[in-house]
Amino acid sequence: MLRQCVGLLVFILLVCTSCSQSQNSNIESRKLPNIIFVLADDLGYGDLSCYGQKKFNTPHIDLLAKSGMLFTNHYAGTSVCSPSRASLMTGQHTGHVAIRDNRSLDPSPYGFREREGQFPLPDSIQTLPEVLKSRGYFTGAFGKWGLGGPGTEGTPNNQGFDEFYGYVCQSLAHNYYPDHLWHNDEKVLLSGNDEGRFGSYSPDLLHEKALEFIDSNKDQPFFLFVSSPLPHAELIVPTEEMDKFKASISPGKPFHGVDEGPAFRKGGLASQDQPHVAFAAMVSVLDKQLGEIMEKLRKLGLVENTIVIFTSDNGPHQEGGGDPAYFNSNGPLRGIKRDLYEGGIRVPLIVSWPGTIEAGSTNAHISAFWDFYPTLSEVAGAKKPPKSDGVSFYPALLGDFDKQQTHDYLYWEYHGEAGKQAVRMGNWKAVRKDIRKGNRSIELFDLSNDEGETTNLADSKPDVIAKADSIMKNAHQPNAEFKLGYLDEK
Known part of the structure; x- marks a missing residue:
């Protein structure tokens, strides 16, 4: 009897070992899918026709949604660009990530054009492109970076990209006709043109590369x-692109009279006249470029092996x-950029992988930028990142929702405008504002029947408020460079 038990145990161990080796072999031998990640800049939840935009159409992006999966509960890293991108690259939410605001190493409040001192992402952090490189991917970034100025440890080439062309600092990307761009560590000077501007329209240059x-x-x-700079202000687009929308889009006045004046100039921005027309044209350029990327994949026979x-x-x-x-850019949501209400952080997400992801599907899974790190690591057959705040939504992409892990909560910080925090716990959404002004109160909304966050339920739900307050305290890790307020007090 003992001999039989020992024999059975040995058989089980051999089977388990064989299965493990077979699984590893499958990961190693399968053809790795290419990954193309297109990141728009300041594009709202309602700025695409597949998400409800009525003033103009985005046909190529709509086709991408028809070929893949459209997400309705996806969130950016936070409500401004640099920390949001840092969250994407590191798999950390803004209570942990090293960059928590748009900030320059230069003490000047602005870094427009002449200064490129973007606060750098530390080289000690393993980024998503570094993980993909370790799995055999050749990595390239084209567009706006914003995670470290020239000569710092935060440049794209120091953070896992084999090739980079574009704006190293986010402040220079406010200018669509810059006097220079960067190719890896080389500063590429751009000559002037007949219109008195430097070089060519930068989105065209970036797209070509x-x-x-x-x-x-x-x-x-x-x-x-x-990483397209479109459609971030300044609102400028070539004349031929403007002409397509002049008959259908009202020239209009800016939002609540903000930035009125010649060419709507403010700070380093120099938007052209007719900003409504310019904005629609900029989104159209972005849409057209996405279509040309898809056409390139079709010609090369890469569509089914590319996410x-x-x-x-x-x-x-x-x-x-x-x-x-005017454009209803936040759709049914409250708030815009710099807000931690839904309109400031909930963003479009479309993922296409023909033959693997169900075409024309919609996904309500609650996800955020820090989930891309573990998700794409799993796609590439890499080990689960040990310090990520993210949850892989790879099962959800495959429609296997029974195996999909969910978040206990999502957490955001925004360090501008006196400091803000937000938490999503299931359908509950909690927001705290004006932290450095001494505010400790929390607003509470039930997103299941109040997606627009119109009714504050804080007074009637003290237990939910207490839970949100605890998460806000525990999710924030003090950072010597970025002070949120009361949580950093000693």
């Missing part, structure tokens, strides 16, 4: 990060003549 990257790497797995992701870094802006009210 991205297409070249696909051509050059078609025979190996690649990760392409297309294409489209999203935005935060909610819609009102700078430089931006007018989210």
Whole structure:
């Protein structure tokens, strides 16, 4: 009897070992899918026609949604660009991530054009492109970076990208006709043109380089990060793009009269006249470029082996003549860029992977930027990142919702405007504002029947408020460079 038991145990161990080796072999031997991640800049939840936009159409992005999965509960890292992108690259929410606000190392309050001192992401943090490189991906970034100025440890080449072309600092990306861009560590000077501007329209230059990257790497797995500056202010687009919308879009006035004046100039922004027309044209350019990326994949026979992701870094802006009210850019949601209400942080997300993701599907799974790190790590067969705040939504992409892990909560910080915090716990949404002004009160909303966050239920739900307050305290890790307020007091 003992001999039989021992024999059975040995058999079980051999089977388990064989299964483990087989699973590892499958991960190693399968063809890694290419990954194209398209990140729009300040594009709102309602700025795409597949999400309800009525003033103009986005046909190529709509086709992407028809070929894949559209998410209705996806969130950016926070409500402004640099910390949101840091969250994407590190898999950490803004209570843990190293960059928590748009900030320059230069003490000047602005870093427009002449200064490129973006606060850097530390080299000690393993980023998503570094993980993908370790799995054999060739990595390229084209567009706006915003996670470290030239010569710092935060530059794209120091954070896992083999090739970079674009704006290293987010402040320079406010100018669509810059006097220079960067190719890796080389400053590329751009000559002037007949209109008295430097170089060409930067989104065209960036797009051309991205297409070249696909051509050059078609025979190996690649990760392409297309970080478009569109449609961030300043609101400028070539004349021929404007002409397409002048008959259908009202020139209008800026949001609540903000930024009125010649060309809606404010700070380093220099938007052209007719900002409504310019905004619609800018989103149209973004849409057209996405269509050309998809056409490139079709010509090269790469469509079924390429995951294409489209999203935005935060909610819609009102700078430089931006007018989210006119376009209903936040859809049914309250708030815009810099708010931690839904309109400031809930963003479009479309993921297409023909043959793997169900075409034309909609996904209500609650996810955030810090989930991309573990999700794409799993896609690439990499080990689960040990310090990520994220949850892989790979099962949800496959429609396997029974195996999909969910978040206990999502947490955000925004360090501008006296400091803000927000938590989503299931259908409950809690928001605290004016932290450095001494405010400790929390607003509470039930998103299941109040998506627009119109009714504050804080007084009737003290137990939920207490839970949200506890999360806000515990999710915030003090940071020497970014002080939120009461949580950093000793």
